[in-house]
Amino acid sequence: xxxxxxxxxxxxxxxxxxxxxxxxxxxxxxxxxxxxxxxxxxxxxxxxxxxxxxxxxxxxxxxxxxxxxxxxxxxxxxxxxxxxxxxxxxxxxxxxxxxxxxxxxxxxxxxxxxxxxxxxxxxxxxxxxxxxxxxxxxxx
Amino acid sequence: xxxxxxxxxxxxxxxxxxxxxxxxxxxxxxxxxxxxxxxxxxxxxxxxxxxxxxxxxxxxxxxxxxxxxxxxxxxxxxxxxxxxxxxxxxxxxxxxxxxxxxxxxxxxxxxxxxxxxxxxxxxxxxxxxxxxxxxxxxxxxxxxxxxxxxxxxxxxxxxxxxxxxxxxxxxxxxxxxxxxxxxxxxxxxxxxxxxxxxxxxxxxxxxxxxxxxxxxxxxxxxxxxxxxxxxxxxxxxxxxxxxxxxxxxxxxxxxxxxxxxxxxxxxxxxxxxxxxxxxxxxxxxxxxxxxxxxxxxxxxxxxxxxxxxxxxxxxxxxxxxxxxxxxxxxxxxxxxxxxxxxxxxxxxxxxxxxxxxxxxxxxxxxxxxxxxxxxxxxxxxxxxxxxxxxxxxxxxxxxxxxxxxxxxxxxxxxxxxxxxxxxxxxxxxxxxxxxxxxxxxxxxxxxxxxxxxxxxxxxxxxxxxxxxxxxxxxxxxxxxxxxxxxxxxx
Numbered sequence: 001x002x003x004x005x006x007x008x009x010x011x012x013x014x015x016x017x018x019x020x021x022x023x024x025x026x027x028x029x030x031x032x033x034x035x036x037x038x039x040x041x042x043x044x045x046x047x048x049x050x051x052x053x054x055x056x057x058x059x060x061x062x063x064x065x066x067x068x069x070x071x072x073x074x075x076x077x078x079x080x081x082x083x084x085x086x087x088x089x090x091x092x093x094x095x096x097x098x099x100x101x102x103x104x105x106x107x108x109x110x111x112x113x114x115x116x117x118x119x120x121x122x123x124x125x126x127x128x129x130x131x132x133x134x135x136x137x138x139x140x
Numbered sequence: 141x142x143x144x145x146x147x148x149x150x151x152x153x154x155x156x157x158x159x160x161x162x163x164x165x166x167x168x169x170x171x172x173x174x175x176x177x178x179x180x181x182x183x184x185x186x187x188x189x190x191x192x193x194x195x196x197x198x199x200x201x202x203x204x205x206x207x208x209x210x211x212x213x214x215x216x217x218x219x220x221x222x223x224x225x226x227x228x229x230x231x232x233x234x235x236x237x238x239x240x241x242x243x244x245x246x247x248x249x250x251x252x253x254x255x256x257x258x259x260x261x262x263x264x265x266x267x268x269x270x271x272x273x274x275x276x277x278x279x280x281x282x283x284x285x286x287x288x289x290x291x292x293x294x295x296x297x298x299x300x301x302x303x304x305x306x307x308x309x310x311x312x313x314x315x316x317x318x319x320x321x322x323x324x325x326x327x328x329x330x331x332x333x334x335x336x337x338x339x340x341x342x343x344x345x346x347x348x349x350x351x352x353x354x355x356x357x358x359x360x361x362x363x364x365x366x367x368x369x370x371x372x373x374x375x376x377x378x379x380x381x382x383x384x385x386x387x388x389x390x391x392x393x394x395x396x397x398x399x400x401x402x403x404x405x406x407x408x409x410x411x412x413x414x415x416x417x418x419x420x421x422x423x424x425x426x427x428x429x430x431x432x433x434x435x436x437x438x439x440x441x442x443x444x445x446x447x448x449x450x451x452x453x454x455x456x457x458x459x460x461x462x463x464x465x466x467x468x469x470x471x472x473x474x475x476x477x478x479x480x481x482x483x484x485x486x487x488x489x490x491x492x493x494x495x496x497x498x499x500x501x502x503x504x505x506x507x508x509x510x511x512x513x514x515x516x517x518x519x520x521x522x523x524x525x526x527x528x529x530x531x532x533x534x535x536x537x538x539x540x541x542x543x544x545x546x547x548x549x550x551x552x553x554x555x556x557x558x559x560x561x562x563x564x565x566x567x568x569x570x571x572x573x574x575x576x577x578x579x580x581x582x583x584x585x586x587x588x589x590x591x592x593x594x595x596x597x598x599x600x601x602x603x604x605x606x607x608x609x610x611x612x613x614x615x616x617x618x619x620x621x622x623x624x625x626x627x628x629x630x
Contacts, residue, residue: 073157080154086201093146094201 011053018046026119030111036118043119044126056134065131068124075121082113144186145198145211148221149264151175151182156256159249168249169236172256176229179263183225187218191616197269205269206330212269215620220266220396223477227388227484228259234488234595235381237588241495242379243291251291255385258284262393271319271405272329274397278315278361282308285390289378294498300377307370311360315397318353321346331405340408351411354401355421362394364421364458365428368451375447380494383443384487388480391454395476398461403469403624413464422462425455426556433563437570442490442500445567446483449526452560453479459553460541466618466625467544473617475537478525478606482534485522485599489515492588492596505571506578515593516575518600523568525603528561533606536613 022043029035051059082094089098096110097103155175159168190196190213198211213221232255243251261281268274286308290301323329325347326337343351356367363371371391375383402412412418429452436448457479460472493508493515494500509516525532538561545554606613 070161073160076157077154080150083150084154087143087146092199092202093143093150096201 007053011049015046015050018049019043022046022123026115027112029115030108036115037122039115040119040122040124041126044123044130047123047127048130051130056131060131063127065128068127068131072121072124072128075117075119075124078117078120079114082110082117086110142186142189142196142198144182144189145196145213145267146200148179148182148186148225149211149260149267152179152256152263153260156253156260159253159256163249165240165245165248168252169232172252173229173232175256176225176232176259179225180222180229183218183221186213187222190215190218206328206333209273210269210330211267212331213267215616215623216396216399217266219473219477219616219620220392221263223392223480224259224262224266224389227385227480228255230484230595230599231381231385231388231488234384234492234592237592238381238491238495239379242293242381247291251288254284254287255382257281258288262389265393266396269331270329271322271331271334274400275312275316275319278393278397279312281390281393282312285382285386288382289374291382292377292379294377296373297377297379300373304370304374307360311357314353314357314360318350318357321350321353325350331400335405335407338406338408343409343411343414347409348411348415351406351415351417355417358394358398358401362391362398362458363451363454365424365432365451365455368428368432368454371451372444372447375450376441376443380443380487380491383447384484384491387446387450387487388484391450392476392480395454395457395461395472398458399469399624407624407627412462418462418464422459422550422553425458425462426553428452428455429459429556429560433560433567437563437567440501440503442502442505442571443487445502446486446490449564449567450483452564453483453526456537456541456557459557460544463544463548463550465544465548466621467540467547469621469624470614470617471537471540471544473620474540474610474613477613477617478533478537478603481599481602481606482522482525485596485603486519486526488592488596488599489519489522492592502570502574505574507575509576515588515596518596520572520575521600521603523571525607527565527568531604531607533603533613536607536610540614 022039022045025034025042026036026039029039047059047063082096082099084093086095086098087093091098094110094114096107099106099109152175155171159171162168162171186196194214196213197205198213199205200209200211203209239248239251258281261277261279261284264277264280265274268277286301286305289304290298292300294300319329322334322338325344326334328334328337338347358364359367360370375387378386412421432448432451432455436445436452439445439448453475457472457475460468460475462468490500493512494504497504521532525534528534528538538557542554542557545551545557
């Protein structure tokens with residue numbers, strides 16, 4: 001894509017906006033439409049676009065397959081840890097009320113952390129799907 | 141509040157992503173073995189608790205049902221839960237060596253992750269009180285099992301996995317539609333709430349569509365007679381340790397869903413009786429028993445033979461349920477437990493003896509009685525259990541099955557059960573004859589480790605124990621079926 005100036009320039013302009021929008025959807029999921037799933041996909045879309053335009057080598061040097069796999073697992077672990085925290089603090093699994101000084105703050109903190117875990121896992125799954133499709137086409 | 145129900149689902153679910161971080165094959169194995177052992181302990185405590193104090197309800201995040209998601213551990217759930225996790229533990233112990241030699245090195249940690257996730261799915265299905273959650277857990281276990289099946293070292297393994305994926309997805313879509321229709325009709329997804337809101341009386345058209353879709357979806361999952369084709373293919377081409385595990389769990393989960401949906405959720409309208417559905421399924425299963433036993437005799441390949449025999453035994457279970465009497469349900473629950481133990485044991489013997497053989501034929505067993513006297517006597521005990529000879533658990537389940545049939549309106553079908561039992565004896569005898577009375581051939585049966593042997597001995601001993609002392613299987617099954625039918629008759 002080295003000689004395609006327009007896609008390169010447009011991508012450079014778009015990627016920060018896409019990533020920022022991804023973060024917006026992530027952190028405003030509890031007030032408006034959105035949440036971890038949507039944000040994860042948007043965030044991954046930005047990264048995949050970068051890979052398509054600038055090549056996989058640079059992309060993989062930023063986020064290698066192994067790092068991506070670990071982050072994917074960490075997202076799930078974060079989610080479950082928040083759940084276990086509810087049990088440890090005297091409530092049920094995934095009960096956020098006890099996470100902070102008031103139940104409302106607790107709910108806010110809980111949903112924030114849980115959605116962060118979801119976002120982390122979903123975005124890395126999307127990136128890994130992209131990488132593995134690429135591996136298949138390279139094998140041929 | 142008692143945290144056990146959620147811990148049983150969530151602990152393996154937590155270990156699975158941790159395994160992805162660990163990656164080292166030995167640690168991965170030890171961790172997954174450890175968590176499944178811990179799970180069995182937790183389940184035994186839960187079982188004890190439920191047995192003494194009745195249902196345990198658990199609200200996730202303390203959101204009250206029907207809005208929140210609730211787990212419900214009753215006797216039926218605990219019964220299946222114990223069975224599934226016990227089978228997973230036994231197969232994990234016995235499977236270590238075979239997995240090392242059959243699965244590619246890079247995939248071993250993924251294999252264990254998928255195994256744990258599959259088990260999480262099964263445990264979730266039996267514990268949840270939310271019907272949509274049941275679908276989600278069903279998908280978790282199915283997706284994991286597609287991966288597990290594709291790891292077999294046959295050329296056709298991937299194909300078998302893809303075929304299972306298509307058929308399993310079709311089944312899942314039917315179940316999803318059925319749940320959707322139920323939700324439109326009642327506005328709730330909680331099972332207890334659903335069964336209250338469905339109410340008694342006539343069945344609307346949309347509700348009958350939902351019932352039909354449930355039946356097809358569950359029928360695919362349980363390998364109900366005309367829908368059993370996938371089972372033969374997956375059992376022939378999956379890694380053999382996974383076959384041992386699935387033969388005791390995956391189809392039994394289908395039986396659980398069948399019971400939960402038709403006898404619990406729909407109990408007030410009793411659709412099985414309303415449309416004479418029970419009669420239809422009963423006769424289909426009878427044909428299924430006959431045909432699959434015939435096919436089992438015809439097979440030369442042992443895995444296929446055992447797969448067809450699984451279809452036949454599952455049909456027995458379904459026949460017993462479709463009698464729609466408490467005795468029938470008791471018989472079916474007993475047979476669920478006994479058949480799982482017997483069939484997993486049989487497949488385990490095939491697994492540990494023939495690690496490197498791709499197609500194990502009956503001839504490969506010739507002369508093994510001399511070479512492995514103890515292992516083969518365990519194998520023969522399991523075979524006798526499959527036939528249903530006295531002093532084995534198979535006899536107990538056949539006994540209750542036939543007595544339940546004789547007391548019902550379908551007494552004349554007991555002839556089919558007797559004939560097929562005799563036919564089972566025929567193909568079991570083919571094996572026994574090879575093992576003890578045939579000249580020793582040059583075969584390459586592999587040496588089993590002591591852990592693997594212990595697992596088989598344990599299952600064989602259990603087959604005899606459950607044939608003598610029926611307090612666990614019969615006692616609990618009878619209590620479950622009495623609970624069900626007392627609510628239906630109210």
